[in-house]
Amino acid sequence: MGVTIAVHNDDFQIEVLEKSYEQPVLIDFYATWCGPCQLLKPVLEKLVQEYDVVLAKIDIDENPELANAYGVKGVPDVRIASQGDVLEGFVGVLPEHQIRDLLERLHLKSDLDAGLDQIQQAITAGALEQAKDRFGQLLEKYPKNAKLLIEAAKFLVRVNQLDAVEPLLAPIQEYEKEYFAAAKAVKALVELKKEIAQSPVETELDEAYLQACRLALTANYENALQHFLEIVGRDRRYRNDGARKAMLTIFDLLGDTHPLTRSYRKQLTMALY
Numbered sequence: 001m002g003v004t005i006a007v008h009n010d011d012f013q014i015e016v017l018e019k020s021y022e023q024p025v026l027i028d029f030y031a032t033w034c035g036p037c038q039l040l041k042p043v044l045e046k047l048v049q050e051y052d053v054v055l056a057k058i059d060i061d062e063n064p065e066l067a068n069a070y071g072v073k074g075v076p077d078v079r080i081a082s083q084g085d086v087l088e089g090f091v092g093v094l095p096e097h098q099i100r101d102l103l104e105r106l107h108l109k110s111d112l113d114a115g116l117d118q119i120q121q122a123i124t125a126g127a128l129e130q131a132k133d134r135f136g137q138l139l140e141k142y143p144k145n146a147k148l149l150i151e152a153a154k155f156l157v158r159v160n161q162l163d164a165v166e167p168l169l170a171p172i173q174e175y176e177k178e179y180f181a182a183a184k185a186v187k188a189l190v191e192l193k194k195e196i197a198q199s200p201v202e203t204e205l206d207e208a209y210l211q212a213c214r215l216a217l218t219a220n221y222e223n224a225l226q227h228f229l230e231i232v233g234r235d236r237r238y239r240n241d242g243a244r245k246a247m248l249t250i251f252d253l254l255g256d257t258h259p260l261t262r263s264y265r266k267q268l269t270m271a272l273y
Helices: 009-021 035-050 064-069 096-104 111-124 128-141 146-158 162-169 177-198 204-217 221-234 242-254 259-272
Strands: 003-006 025-030 054-059 077-082 085-091
Touching (some): 009 025, 009 054, 009 064, 009 077, 009 085, 025 085, 035 096, 035 111, 085 096, 111 146, 146 177, 162 177, 177 242, 204 221, 204 242, 221 242, 221 259
Antiparallel strands (some): 077 085
16 A cells, blocks of 8 residues: 655655665655646545555645756656656646556556456456455445446446446446446446347357357457457348447447457458448
């Protein structure tokens, strides 16, 4: 669990540079009059609760020597101290997921991500009650974390607690674009699961579609995408364009930058045109 501290000229050497030999230090050069600094503040404070880092906040008006020494031209300016060196970070306000990517490049794993890894291991081992209990612990600790809400909702779909999905996802707001799209995709999985539970299997295409849906519902996304793509190639109009729509749902679950999304989006475009 990380900590947030105020740092000044006289303790920068000890609290930042020397401390960075023990754990990474995020340096937040800010000003009290800076609007973007106020926007970034809760994001950094949230992340520091998840990651084992120190957040060192430096008011540039109170510490102009430090700001000048490190060439701070605008705020917020976030740097990273590691092994006694101060490295480039970013200037301005970045989305939370981009800051997470930056922390992951430092080979850091949040308490939340470690917990999600444990859950995935439990699911793989068939220990669903253990996974459910761990989700409960994490949700108590991070009740509004969008990433966690998405993963917990996917688990509810897996264990067939479909009515609980929408209320769980309710806190995710539209401005959280990536997570909002994923939340809509999980809701689409609920409808998909209801659909296949009620659909008769009368043709070979019905069986192929059912198999693809099962793969998607168990998070075997690569094989699911391949099966859906084959159905699109055989009959685009099958189930009112259901295979293509299912592929779009998986793309939203994975995110635009995921390798599977990039690969199969191209293949889908080629199959359609």
